[in-house]
Amino acid sequence: MTVKDILAAIQSPDSTSEDFAALPLPESYRAITVHKDETEMFAGLETRDKDPRKSIHLDEVPLPELGPGEALVAVMASSVNYNSVWTSIFEPLSTFGFLERYGRLSELTKRHDLPYHIIGSDLAGVVLRTGPGVNAWRPGDEVVAHCLSVELESSDGHNDTMLDPEQRIWGFETNFGGLAEIALVKSNQLMPKPDHLSWEEAAAPGLVNSTAYRQLVSRNGAGMKQGDNVLIWGASGGLGSYATQFALAGGANPICVVSSEQKADICRSMGAEAIIDRSAEGYKFWKDENTQDPKEWKRFGKRIREFTGGEDIDIVFEHPGRETFGASVYVTRKGGTITTCASTSGYMHEYDNRYLWMSLKRIIGSHFANYREAWEANRLIAKGKIHPTLSKVYSLQDTGQAAYDVHRNLHQGKVGVLCMAPEEGLGVRDHEKRAKHIDAINRFRNI
Numbered sequence: 102m103t104v105k106d107i108l109a110a111i112q113s114p115d116s117t118s119e120d121f122a123a124l125p126l127p128e129s130y131r132a133i134t135v136h137k138d139e140t141e142m143f144a145g146l147e148t149r150d151k152d153p154r155k156s157i158h159l160d161e162v163p164l165p166e167l168g169p170g171e172a173l174v175a176v177m178a179s180s181v182n183y184n185s186v187w188t189s190i191f192e193p194l195s196t197f198g199f200l201e202r203y204g205r206l207s208e209l210t211k212r213h214d215l216p217y218h219i220i221g222s223d224l225a226g227v228v229l230r231t232g233p234g235v236n237a238w239r240p241g242d243e244v245v246a247h248c249l250s251v252e253l254e255s256s257d258g259h260n261d262t263m264l265d266p267e268q269r270i271w272g273f274e275t276n277f278g279g280l281a282e283i284a285l286v287k288s289n290q291l292m293p294k295p296d297h298l299s300w301e302e303a304a305a306p307g308l309v310n311s312t313a314y315r316q317l318v319s320r321n322g323a324g325m326k327q328g329d330n331v332l333i334w335g336a337s338g339g340l341g342s343y344a345t346q347f348a349l350a351g352g353a354n355p356i357c358v359v360s361s362e363q364k365a366d367i368c369r370s371m372g373a374e375a376i377i378d379r380s381a382e383g384y385k386f387w388k389d390e391n392t393q394d395p396k397e398w399k400r401f402g403k404r405i406r407e408f409t410g411g412e413d414i415d416i417v418f419e420h421p422g423r424e425t426f427g428a429s430v431y432v433t434r435k436g437g438t439i440t441t442c443a444s445t446s447g448y449m450h451e452y453d454n455r456y457l458w459m460s461l462k463r464i465i466g467s468h469f470a471n472y473r474e475a476w477e478a479n480r481l482i483a484k485g486k487i488h489p490t491l492s493k494v495y496s497l498q499d500t501g502q503a504a505y506d507v508h509r510n511l512h513q514g515k516v517g518v519l520c521m522a523p524e525e526g527l528g529v530r531d532h533e534k535r536a537k538h539i540d541a542i543n544r545f546r547n548i
């Protein structure tokens with residue numbers, strides 16, 4: 102049995118769940134990996150010069166054993182997330198440390214501690230097998246998977262699954278990720294595939310959409326409400342393209358920051374009106390490596406007030422980190438919120454704390470999304486309220502180039518990867534719903 106036979110079953114309209122259950126599984130499959138013996142390959146280089154094309158490999162790997170509560174999924178498509186960029190440049194840590202730590206947890210988790218790491222935290226595909234104890238999903242089900250892996254043995258995570266002490270991001274802190282022909286997930290990561298989308302469209306939103314949902318909309322994050330002025334950094338990027346949609350759909354007022362006129366146009370086409378091109382306007386929040394320039398924070402704040410009729414920001418959607426954080430804290434209104442989920446430009450932030458405490462502002466740390474938030478975020482995609490922001494699609498063997506593009510900020514929105522899917526555009530089941538949203542679905546394509 103080969104991956105080709107699985108693909109034939111997926112492509113046949115007559116295949117039943119029983120047919121999928123009866124398909125023998127292949128012994129091996131193709132997967133995107135990084136190698137443990139290469140973790141030092143970029144030693145001494147600047148972050149920007151570390152090239153994912155050199156560290157990312159396409160390997161034939163053995164099929165992992167299926168455990169209780171788990172599912173093996175035939176992956177039709179996946180997407181590139183920035184966490185795969187971090188893995189591929191071995192920053193801020195090598196992810197092999199995460200796999201070793203997970204491997205120490207139990208006999209079963211030992212499977213994850215391997216000399217190669219199969220990466221990727223999104224997928225759209227078809228369930229092939231489920232392990233003991235899985236009743237909600239069956240072979241043949243068309244699914245997407247969110248990337249929250251938790252053990253749920255501690256009460257710490259029982260109200261909010263992100264607080265589980267054994268919380269991990271699948272395909273980053275666990276092995277057997279989505280940039281592969283077959284992936285291993287916990288069955289409670291599975292969600293129904295939005296039926297009006299192709300495989301690659303369905304695989305694109307997962308991680309960033311769920312993260313933006315918690316960070317901006319959920320009460321665990323900023324709890325955005327109608328009329329809020331929301332400053333969105335990287336508003337046409339992975340996270341930002343969903344934050345912008347959430348702000349617009351929720352009746353808030355997004356102030357979108359981007360770095361080119363082309364990206365400004367994308368934000369305009371989503372419906373945003375307040376757009377700041379940080380390149381054209383030349384903000385320099387840092388005079389040198391160690392000194393910020395509060396005059397530039399003020400210039401930025403004045404520009405925001407021009408758009409808002411003099412109002413300041415209720416919520417900052419932060420992720421660039423060191424470069425922007427001082428400005429983000431400054432431009433937030435009294436009692437406002439800075440919600441952060443990342444530090445792309447550096448994790449040692451500096452800001453003037455007087456502007457935080459004297460104006461009673463709050464900084465909220467946010468990370469991915471709990472089970473329920475991920476489900477709600479996917480539901481919004483399925484209902485056509487929020488749309489994928491897929492721009493370009495690569496083949497599995499070109500994943501290194503795709504990750505390079507994201508690392509160098511050469512991409513728009515989300516970058517997709519075809520895994521088993523032989524071409525783009527397959528997997529659409531509800532053509533009528535698709536037709537209703539086709540312009541929004543294609544908004545980021547080929548720009």
Ligand SMILES: C/C=C/C(=O)SCCNC(=O)CCNC(=O)[C@H](O)C(C)(C)COP(=O)(O)OP(=O)(O)OC[C@H]1O[C@@H](n2cnc3c(N)ncnc32)[C@H](O)[C@@H]1OP(=O)(O)O
Pocket residue numbers: 183184187192193194248270308312442443468469
């Ligand atoms: C969904 C997508 C998301 C993204 O894209 S996010 C962006 C990508 N992700 C990242 O860049 C994050 C990568 N992760 C990290 O950088 C590290 O992961 C952390 C800095 C978050 C954590 O560092 P670590 O060294 O893994 O963990 P420690 O918690 O510092 O544990 C080390 C030892 O320190 C002990 N410890 C922890 N807290 C305390 C404390 N408060 N007082 C005393 N000790 C403490 C622990 O127990 C443990 O000990 P013991 O080594 O013996 O097990």
Ligand SMILES: NC(=O)C1=CN([C@@H]2O[C@H](COP(=O)(O)OP(=O)(O)OC[C@H]3O[C@@H](n4cnc5c(N)ncnc54)[C@H](OP(=O)(O)O)[C@@H]3O)[C@@H](O)[C@H]2O)C=CC1
Pocket residue numbers: 182183184187308309312334335336337338339340341358359360361364379420421424425442443444445446467468469470507510514
């Ligand atoms: N904790 C979590 O759960 C998650 C964390 N992340 C992290 O968030 C970060 C962003 O991810 P994602 O949105 O997918 O990445 P993208 O690269 O797709 O988008 C980020 C955008 O941020 C802008 N940006 C980058 N650097 C700077 C800077 N120095 N100053 C101002 N703007 C900047 C760029 O937009 P422009 O050039 O147009 O301004 C860029 O397009 C990554 O570090 C990622 O690891 C992502 C998802 C989940």
